[in-house]
Amino acid sequence: MEKNSTLISIQAAQALVLKYSSVTSVIVEMDLCNALDYVLAINVISEIDMPPFRQAAMDGYAFSISSAITYTVVAEIKAGDNANPILKEGEAVRIFTGAPVPTTANAVIMQEKVAIQGHKMTVQMPLVVEMNIRPKGSQIKRGAMALAKGTKIKGAHIGFLASIGITKVSVYAKPSIAIVVTGNELKAAGTPLEYGEIYESNGTMLSAVLQELGYLKTSIITVADDYDQTKTTLKEAIQVHDIVLVTGGVSVGDYDFVGKALKAIGVKEIFYKVKQKPGKPLFFGKMGSVSIFGLPGNPAAALSCFYIYVYPLLKKGEGATNTQLLSIFMPITSDYDVKGDRAQFLKAQIEEDGVQILEGQSSAFAGSFGAANALVFIPEHTPKIKKGERVKTILLPIK
Known part of the structure; x- marks a missing residue:
């Protein structure tokens, strides 16, 4: 990853991820x-x-409708019985929900609509042929697509x-995914922080989002800002996983070793840097069949890039033809002054009267993502959006 790498468009980056993806649809x-x-x-x-027989839809009495209103109860059939008594005219059976209806019966009357005296049952409502009977195969027939x-x-x-x-x-099959977290400043939650340290959250966040989407084969691997250690860790992760997500260390600072390490171990760079905000220093590369993403270290940027680029890759592996998140155009609920000229993904909340762009758009702020159920996409060179203007609203796959 060179310092003078040319920024590519969002559309080009999305297309390249899918083009070079070899996350195969293994069945x-x-x-x-x-x-x-x-x-x-x-x-x-x-x-x-299904059901595999004519089935009583409720507790009551089964019989064949005749001119009579009083019937003699001659047997009882409950769910699980395989009895199929032959009913004569004027005869009925006591029957319970889910039980097989005798082939000689053409109606089931609910127990609340009869009068019982001894073995005699008198109907107290108009009768309709096949009433309260679930026909054989009424839910699904043999040979039909379930x-x-x-x-x-x-x-x-x-x-x-x-x-x-x-x-x-x-x-x-679902891919095995490694989440490699880089940074000397990162500490595990629950341990005391020294001056200059922060708690690690990207690995935990991405693992949780993946689990929410149904991807449970994930591993979180931490590595310090050390070139040799970074190189060894990445090589080992690529050897045993289908997808590797690296957070942090993808820029060109003195202690950003991810790019150098990936190049040293033979990862082919497909693109580096996208004309977007947040998430400009996004990397995508390949090594054999393994897809490697270098996600930004800032949490909101990392999660935005996950939804826009990693999610489609996962969907492709599931055989999906529509891999991108669903998007709709909605009116914005208030004026918004756009900062910068790059295309942007803004955390947003869909409301009854439109979509609201949330406070706390900094790429370092993950808290506002908790309130977001969408990302508003702002094309590049858009200086301002006025209230009521319809904007592309990307729906997040949250439960």
Whole structure:
């Protein structure tokens, strides 16, 4: 990374990340119970009708409608029974929710709408054929698609697939991600700070965001501002991970060793420095199949770059065709004077009447990100935005 590296545009940087990405869409089969937050790689087809039989939708009585209003109760069927009694005209069975309805019955009346005397049941409401009966295959029929490829599996999906007997699913494997944190000034939370020291937060923040997105195979590695140690640490991280995120040390200061170390171990630079704010000193490189990002050391800049560049890379690995975060145009809620002429990503909060740009836009301020659910994108050379003007609003993938 040279001091005179030419800044490239945001669009060019995004395209290069995807072009040179070799995070392959590896498909693995896994137990359904472990598939939460994975993306389905192959359509799931139902092998059964669901329900697999005509099913009582409520507690009551099943019978075949006739001119009579009083029926003789001859049996009882509860959920899990496999009885299928042949009902004669004028006969009924006591039945419970989820139980199989006899093939000779064409109605279920709720228990609150009958009068019972001994074994006699008298209906007290108008009757309709197939009332309160769930038809066989009414939820899904055998051979139909139960869940489509590309679906991110949630708890409800797991419940539904389990209900049709699915035990395994084919999903996109998730990459192993290293977060390398650099800086002599960084200390672990919970330890006393000496003068000139700060608590490390970037590694913790990025790991938490990745977990929130469903990526659990992450490692946080710390390294001091030392060239040899940085070189060794990065080489080892690249050898055992699919993606390496380095925070800090990517600028050209006397103690910024990341760029020199990456070059020394053979990482190919794809780009360095993007015409944006925050996150100008962003690095992206490759070593074999491993993608390496040099993220800025300032927390807000690091997180902004993660959402704009790393997130699309992760989505591509899940087989997604639309890899960028969803964006919409919304009116801004107040005037905003833009500082600088670079394109900017501003932390923002979507409200009922539009989008509000938050206070605390410094790249060093991570606190305002906690209130943000969006980033407002400001094109370069935009001096001012007036209240009511529609701005590109990037929706953050927060839960």
